[in-house]
Amino acid sequence: MNTADNVVEMRSISKGFNGVSVLKDVGFDVRKGEVHALAGGNGAGKSTLMKILQGVYQADAGEILIGGKPAAINSIQDAKAAGIGMVFQEFSLVPSLTVAQNIFLAAEPLGRGGLIDDRTAVKRAREVFSEMEVDVDPRAEVSRLGTAYWQLTEIAKALAQNAQVLIMDEPTASLARHESEALFELIDRLKQRGISIIYISHRMDEVYRLADRITVLRDGRHLLTAPLTDVTPEQIVEGIVGKKIEGQLSYRARDHVAHDGAPLLEVRGLNAGNRVRDVSFTLRPGEIIGLAGLMGSGRTELARALFGIDKVDSGDVLLRGKKVNLGSPQQAINAGVALIPEDRRAQGLVLEHSVQDNLLLPLLGQIQRGPLLDGAKGKELSSSLIKRFAVKVAHPHRPVRLLSGGNQQKVVIAKWLGTDPDILILDEPTAGVDIGTKSEILDMIRELASAGKAVIVISSEYPELLAVSDRVLVVKDGSIIRDIPRSEIADEEYLQFAVQGV
Amino acid sequence: MSKVNTIAPRDTVAPRNFGTVLKDLDWRRYVIYIGFVVVFLFFAVLLRDQGFLSPNNLLNIFRQTATITVIAVGMTYVIACAEIDLSVGSVAGLSSVCTAMALSQWGLVPGILAGLAVGLVVGSINGALVSLLGIPSFLVTLGMLGIAVGVAQWITASAPQPILNDTFNMLFGSGNFGPVPGLVVWSAIFVAIGAVVLNRTRFGRQVLATGGNRNAADFTGINTKRIKFQVLLISAMAASVAGMLYAGRLQSGRFQWGSGDELSAIAAVILGGTSLFGGFGSIVGTLFGALLIGLINNGLILAGLDSSQQQVVRGAIIILAVAMARKK
Numbered sequence: 001m002n003t004a005d006n007v008v009e010m011r012s013i014s015k016g017f018n019g020v021s022v023l024k025d026v027g028f029d030v031r032k033g034e035v036h037a038l039a040g041g042n043g044a045g046k047s048t049l050m051k052i053l054q055g056v057y058q059a060d061a062g063e064i065l066i067g068g069k070p071a072a073i074n075s076i077q078d079a080k081a082a083g084i085g086m087v088f089q090e091f092s093l094v095p096s097l098t099v100a101q102n103i104f105l106a107a108e109p110l111g112r113g114g115l116i117d118d119r120t121a122v123k124r125a126r127e128v129f130s131e132m133e134v135d136v137d138p139r140a141e142v143s144r145l146g147t148a149y150w151q152l153t154e155i156a157k158a159l160a161q162n163a164q165v166l167i168m169d170e171p172t173a174s175l176a177r178h179e180s181e182a183l184f185e186l187i188d189r190l191k192q193r194g195i196s197i198i199y200i201s202h203r204m205d206e207v208y209r210l211a212d213r214i215t216v217l218r219d220g221r222h223l224l225t226a227p228l229t230d231v232t233p234e235q236i237v238e239g240i241v242g243k244k245i246e247g248q249l250s251y252r253a254r255d256h257v258a259h260d261g262a263p264l265l266e267v268r269g270l271n272a273g274n275r276v277r278d279v280s281f282t283l284r285p286g287e288i289i290g291l292a293g294l295m296g297s298g299r300t301e302l303a304r305a306l307f308g309i310d311k312v313d314s315g316d317v318l319l320r321g322k323k324v325n326l327g328s329p330q331q332a333i334n335a336g337v338a339l340i341p342e343d344r345r346a347q348g349l350v351l352e353h354s355v356q357d358n359l360l361l362p363l364l365g366q367i368q369r370g371p372l373l374d375g376a377k378g379k380e381l382s383s384s385l386i387k388r389f390a391v392k393v394a395h396p397h398r399p400v401r402l403l404s405g406g407n408q409q410k411v412v413i414a415k416w417l418g419t420d421p422d423i424l425i426l427d428e429p430t431a432g433v434d435i436g437t438k439s440e441i442l443d444m445i446r447e448l449a450s451a452g453k454a455v456i457v458i459s460s461e462y463p464e465l466l467a468v469s470d471r472v473l474v475v476k477d478g479s480i481i482r483d484i485p486r487s488e489i490a491d492e493e494y495l496q497f498a499v500q501g502v
Numbered sequence: 503m504s505k506v507n508t509i510a511p512r513d514t515v516a517p518r519n520f521g522t523v524l525k526d527l528d529w530r531r532y533v534i535y536i537g538f539v540v541v542f543l544f545f546a547v548l549l550r551d552q553g554f555l556s557p558n559n560l561l562n563i564f565r566q567t568a569t570i571t572v573i574a575v576g577m578t579y580v581i582a583c584a585e586i587d588l589s590v591g592s593v594a595g596l597s598s599v600c601t602a603m604a605l606s607q608w609g610l611v612p613g614i615l616a617g618l619a620v621g622l623v624v625g626s627i628n629g630a631l632v633s634l635l636g637i638p639s640f641l642v643t644l645g646m647l648g649i650a651v652g653v654a655q656w657i658t659a660s661a662p663q664p665i666l667n668d669t670f671n672m673l674f675g676s677g678n679f680g681p682v683p684g685l686v687v688w689s690a691i692f693v694a695i696g697a698v699v700l701n702r703t704r705f706g707r708q709v710l711a712t713g714g715n716r717n718a719a720d721f722t723g724i725n726t727k728r729i730k731f732q733v734l735l736i737s738a739m740a741a742s743v744a745g746m747l748y749a750g751r752l753q754s755g756r757f758q759w760g761s762g763d764e765l766s767a768i769a770a771v772i773l774g775g776t777s778l779f780g781g782f783g784s785i786v787g788t789l790f791g792a793l794l795i796g797l798i799n800n801g802l803i804l805a806g807l808d809s810s811q812q813q814v815v816r817g818a819i820i821i822l823a824v825a826m827a828r829k830k
Contacts, residue, residue: 096781
């Protein structure tokens, strides 16, 4: 291969953290004016590789060539100077400044007397946007713009710094469909201008729409690099998934589902925001349904709408055949719905408080005697929950912060089960949890369903979804596109294809 | 440009006509000016017989707010950077004392340098603790509030330090520059430089960026630790100049000068529209915030309220104004 065509070439990159190898001898290159897709499962090493290219991390071994010449990229500034631009997910702009001020932040054009010339900045920002052929007002304050504009501003910021390579990480995750389409057209135009793009995405339709070549990583190793004309989506999915040993995470049929009984929960034509569109499904007592979908497909938003966090625009929710109004989490809890959120540290626990206090937080009404809390009753209740869910804790008065991720998650689940909900929604219940605790949590979920509760599990990890779900609903662009009984799902690959819609 | 590709606007930039301009106008940022005019007119009508509008009284308002204005200009940088400085009042007191002592000992220039040195030293300590050790500025400057006033009381044995140097007194607060009171000139200089630096220099922009989104500022290559250090230094330096203005106006140095000014300065900055959460700052707003507080003080005195009543009304007005400015 002629290396002179490569704007960026990474050779034999290795990187480890605390003795754990994350990247092993990985090669990656980008040609001028190409869109190069980068794919791989969680922990495959994509983001580490890109952070090395951006100068956030330094490789332990290997070299980086920019335009065919070896380059030392030891800081974000070095990467920028080498023409590498990153389109971050929403957090790299200053909301209180205008679009133009953000684009030229720390590189402002100076006028007379060394003072910032904002008029020139606005003019140059306008030029960048007109080259991108998009219409954004450079004088608008960023905090007043929608997500799509943030992204355009970030792209303009990178281009204004003469970036030759743009790294985009799941750029469509927070965009509506027509916004994504506009982004794709922009990417096409950037390509024609000779800008190269590294496109990280799990969405095969986008990858095939945009990319010239794809590189797949698995477990820190380079698996394949090929033009998309030479590989099928099946090969890519297989490459990402690999042949995993399922072991503990296998499905066990349970016969507790009352198939002909009345549904516990019925959702009809639910719309909420622009991420939940015309969703209808039913949930029976004792049933576990899994929600499968890509990042940003609207699974979490559906859960939030059912729990009364996001406003429902239209549609009905029926509990035991009766219409209910879930306008706030309090109403949802009273109706018997519990949500165990995605980010347990931020949303599910008061980390500095004790295990006992956390467990009792939703149960304070039960342990009240007159205006005061009944300490003995609280202690009894919390220790019964700790025992029931086998939370490994030295003492119930120790802060939750000291527990392992898995045990923290058990506390979150136990906390909500103390309220004895009929319907339990779990969003990514095993994220960041070791495999042993994972199977314990999955057992907890099965046990709950067997006791007659109805459970909705959201998970990006298909083996886990397949291990517990009696039915899998596939969510795409805010709508449920398929409703598949577990018995019809042969393996993980089948589910992958269903989610990709290929 | 062959084709303009517009992503459907969610909440932005409609074609400008008068109606949308009015609707888009973030009037909460300008509430201070509206409030200033309303309060001014209110007093002008209510207190017209007490001489509220007399040129002398109006100049007095400027004179009385000068030290707060100077402190608040520095405070605007700190708050726009999402930090806080509670030590400014006692820094002013310490600076007045050190200036007075050095003046009587060694003369004019050493006196001025001693006052500035107080700001330099305290600001550097505050800045270093916040930016290098990562201690929240609230705690660092709360501690420094006690230390500075304690040192000032200690070295003077609580006694006032008279200043007999007329040049110093004329320059710092007692005299006039032509027809204009010196204190007014001092606040004008601070406001002018403060406004230009915050709005029109890279440093000012980096202060706003650091306060608005520190992550983004870091990723853009801004040394946010240095910025945090610098804003705390600026604030302490401004406070030390304010201390000298107290010393010159009252012709003595005393540890009590400036006590409680941190609260007035913070109120002036917030009233002026600077965001308590950082990212946005307005020096001209701060000036009007300080003037509004001065206006209220002056009007309440003329109206014959005693000082306890003044405090109640002042507190209520500040809460009201901030609530109006913040509610979204």
